[in-house]
Amino acid sequence: xxxxxxxxxxxxxxxxxxxxxxxxxxxxxxxxxxxxxxxxxxxxxxxxxxxxxxxxxxxxxxxxxxxxxxxxxxxxxxxxxxxxxxxxxxxxxxxxxxxxxxxxxxxxxxxxxxxxxxxxxxxxxxxxxxxxxxxxxxxxxxxxxxxxxxxxxxxxxxxxxxxxxxxxxxxxxxxxxxxxxxxxxxxxxxxxxxxxxxxxxxxxxxxxxxxxxxxxxxxxxxxxxxxxxxxxxxxxxxxxxxxxxxxxxxxxxxxxxxxxxxxxxxxxxxxxxxxxxxxxxxxxxxxxxxxxxxxxxxxxxxxxxxxxxxxxxxxxxxxxxxxxxxxxxxxxxxxxxxxxxxxxxxxxxxxxxxxxxxxxxxxxxxxxxxxxxxxxxxxxxxxxxxxxxxxxxxxx
Amino acid sequence: xxxxxxxxxxxxxxxxxxxxxxxxxxxxxxxxxxxxxxxxxxxxxxxxxxxxxxxxxxxxxxxxxxxxxxxxxxxxxxxxxxxxxxxxxxxxxxxxxxxxxxxxxxxxxxxxxxxxxxxxxxxxxxxxxxxxxxxxxxxxxxxxxxxxxxxxxxxxxxxxxxxxxxxxxxxxxxxxxxxxxxxxxxxxxxxxxxxxxxxxxxxxxxxxxxxxxxxxxxxxxxxxxxxxxxxxxxxxxxxx
Numbered sequence: 001x002x003x004x005x006x007x008x009x010x011x012x013x014x015x016x017x018x019x020x021x022x023x024x025x026x027x028x029x030x031x032x033x034x035x036x037x038x039x040x041x042x043x044x045x046x047x048x049x050x051x052x053x054x055x056x057x058x059x060x061x062x063x064x065x066x067x068x069x070x071x072x073x074x075x076x077x078x079x080x081x082x083x084x085x086x087x088x089x090x091x092x093x094x095x096x097x098x099x100x101x102x103x104x105x106x107x108x109x110x111x112x113x114x115x116x117x118x119x120x121x122x123x124x125x126x127x128x129x130x131x132x133x134x135x136x137x138x139x140x141x142x143x144x145x146x147x148x149x150x151x152x153x154x155x156x157x158x159x160x161x162x163x164x165x166x167x168x169x170x171x172x173x174x175x176x177x178x179x180x181x182x183x184x185x186x187x188x189x190x191x192x193x194x195x196x197x198x199x200x201x202x203x204x205x206x207x208x209x210x211x212x213x214x215x216x217x218x219x220x221x222x223x224x225x226x227x228x229x230x231x232x233x234x235x236x237x238x239x240x241x242x243x244x245x246x247x248x249x250x251x252x253x254x255x256x257x258x259x260x261x262x263x264x265x266x267x268x269x270x271x272x273x274x275x276x277x278x279x280x281x282x283x284x285x286x287x288x289x290x291x292x293x294x295x296x297x298x299x300x301x302x303x304x305x306x307x308x309x310x311x312x313x314x315x316x317x318x319x320x321x322x323x324x325x326x327x328x329x330x331x332x333x334x335x336x337x338x339x340x341x342x343x344x345x346x347x348x349x350x351x352x353x354x355x356x357x358x359x360x361x362x363x364x365x366x367x368x369x370x371x372x373x374x375x376x377x378x379x380x381x382x383x384x385x386x387x388x389x390x391x392x393x394x395x396x
Numbered sequence: 397x398x399x400x401x402x403x404x405x406x407x408x409x410x411x412x413x414x415x416x417x418x419x420x421x422x423x424x425x426x427x428x429x430x431x432x433x434x435x436x437x438x439x440x441x442x443x444x445x446x447x448x449x450x451x452x453x454x455x456x457x458x459x460x461x462x463x464x465x466x467x468x469x470x471x472x473x474x475x476x477x478x479x480x481x482x483x484x485x486x487x488x489x490x491x492x493x494x495x496x497x498x499x500x501x502x503x504x505x506x507x508x509x510x511x512x513x514x515x516x517x518x519x520x521x522x523x524x525x526x527x528x529x530x531x532x533x534x535x536x537x538x539x540x541x542x543x544x545x546x547x548x549x550x551x552x553x554x555x556x557x558x559x560x561x562x563x564x565x566x567x568x569x570x571x572x573x574x575x576x577x578x579x580x581x582x583x584x585x586x587x588x589x590x591x592x593x594x595x596x597x598x599x600x601x602x603x604x605x606x607x608x609x610x611x612x613x614x615x616x617x618x619x620x621x622x623x624x625x626x627x628x629x630x631x632x633x634x635x636x
């Protein structure tokens with residue numbers, strides 16, 4: 001049996017997925033280099049609303065993703081203490097139609113193993129006095145808030161401490177290929193302006209919504225659909241719990257409190273190029289309107305920021321809004337298409353990045369014939385500040 | 397709208413920085429950060445800058461915009477006159493273009509092992525559900541370095557702990573969370589600690605999240621003055 005330390009894995013993409021994968025592979029003993037074209041977490045990762053998912057949003061229509069979320073939610077609480085505002089979440093029914101969704105919702109949660117507690121209007125208003133007083137019923141679930149950048153930084157910090165190399169501002173310009181095998185990447189360092197070849201036994205494409213572009217360099221197609229959504233942050237912390245609309249997934253169905261802000265999300269459409277995202281003004285207005293249906297005060301709160309982020313969903317070319325696509329993830333070993341040494345991981349959510357990494361690292365192990373168990377369920381992550389301490393020693 | 401940007405450019409090995417001018421077509425609601433991302437995408441692929449959350453929570457896109465420390469993601473282009481000059485933060489050392497030496501920030505900041513979570517103060521009337529003793533939230537300081545860049549003392553005293561570190565220290569004294577406030581007070585009770593500040597107030601002026609480091613520094617001084625046995629006149633000549 002080969003040893004993990006005999007192999008070098010190159011990870012393309014410094015988002016949550018690449019960060020968690022660098023951590024997983026470094027713990028298993030691989031030599032790891034991660035490259036990111038900009039600052040780490042500058043693509044999709046840093047831009048999400050910061051929800052530590054309970055999975056309840058997907059319990060009815062996307063149970064696979066819901067199960068992944070709740071399992072990872074509890075793992076992350078253990079391995080990343082002091083990272084989350086653990087104030088739980090509420091699914092609130094405002095209309096009769098919402099209330100009709102209660103039964104399938106509770107059933108779905110039960111099937112997926114998501115703990116719930118049904119609350120009366122009075123109980124919900126006691127916890128969150130800024131809720132719409134028309135609230136009819138609420139369900140408590142184990143949602144939380146994370147810092148969208150600082151959690152992945154903890155994965156990266158721990159990876160660095162286990163010997164991984166992280167290179168921000170380093171863009172892949174081409175993949176190195178010979179006889180149908182990918183054996184590395186040509187990268188350009190945007191700080192020095194120099195190009196160099198990084199050789200690797202396995203190259204992992206963790207470029208999120210840009211994964212299609214990287215895969216094309218290897219001559220393979222991955223079914224990733226960049227699906228942007230608009231998010232709106234308003235001034236003021238109007239709730240402590242995450243507030244979700246008790247309703248099938250739709251626009252403006254969540255308010256995530258974070259620090260002194262409340263973040264309303266989100267819309268969903270599909271684009272070809274994740275480098276061309278706009279923030280349609282009508283989407284911003286819609287976030288205020290829909291958010292105010294759950295928490296009226298956010299409708300009058302001052303706009304703090306409005307932005308777009310592209311989800312890297314796995315799905316068919318026919319997808320039109322992105323809502324119909326599952327939030328689960330897929331790992332592709334492109335050997336099945338005749339390309340060796342090249343793996344793509346796409347889909348998923350910030351909450352499930354560790355699981356995505358575990359699946360991908362298992363594929364890497366199998367490809368190179370290494371038997372090394374995953375340890376990321378147990379190992380406590382270093383604080384985010386350690387990332388910068390350790391990066392210094394790499395000559396940032 | 398078509399706007400003119402003057403962007404500070406520097407790469408390791410250059411004898412000195414220079415300014416490049418870029419014309420950019422932008423939607424009316426665009427922020428300076430969106431403009432810079434457009435410039436990098438369409439005109440200057442080697443332009444390096446830091447960004448992540450796009451809503452003032454990560455603290456990575458701090459820079460000087462028309463001479464003032466701002467988060468680029470929270471700065472609408474429409475409110476600025478042409479040309480819009482964008483430069484890296486002061487006092488941390490420039491690595492490349494708009495990227496400063498972030499590890500230098502954390503070198504001092506991590507002296508205070510302040511937890512990331514704190515008590516939530518709003519909305520005040522909310523009662524946590526069973527099993528949650530008190531609502532918590534992430535600390536307001538987003539470690540953006542704007543206060544360090546704006547502080548005139550940081551510019552002249554390389555040993556000064558600086559406004560971000562002192563604000564973090566005050567948060568621990570104010571809400572110890574199991575840590576020892578006396579040890580923190582001892583750390584800041586130094587000629588290069590909380591006594592070094594001369595209340596220019598620039599830190600509080602530029603802070604994008606209302607941390608108010610100047611008030612924290614004054615509060616640390618008050619706490620130390622209330623506990624005179626930790627003080628010595630010789631060690632703290634400014635504390636007359």
